[in-house]
Amino acid sequence: MIKVSVHTALLLYMALFLFFYLLTWLISHLKTRSKKIITPYLTLTTCSFCNAPYLANLEKKVHKCPSCNCFNKKM
Numbered sequence: 729m730i731k732v733s734v735h736t737a738l739l740l741y742m743a744l745f746l747f748f749y750l751l752t753w754l755i756s757h758l759k760t761r762s763k764k765i766i767t768p769y770l771t772l773t774t775c776s777f778c779n780a781p782y783l784a785n786l787e788k789k790v791h792k793c794p795s796c797n798c799f800n801k802k803m
């Protein structure tokens with residue numbers, strides 16, 4: 729049998745705990761990173777009247793500002 733001191737056993741226990749903790753964090757991080765939050769058809773634009781930022785569809789020529797309800801042309 730391998731003789732291990734209390735300090736070595738505690739150190740091994742903490743190292744294994746940290747390893748599996750970081751492994752689960754890495755897996756969950758890679759899963760959430762693969763999801764796209766912004767679709768390629770949307771772009772971040774600002775309203776020319778109230779300067780409020782909003783997401784506008786790239787395919788439409790005229791956007792409606794959600795905060796002041798004014799219509800903005802595509803730039």
Ligand SMILES: [Zn+2]
Binds near residue numbers: 776778796
């Ligand atoms: Zn506006």
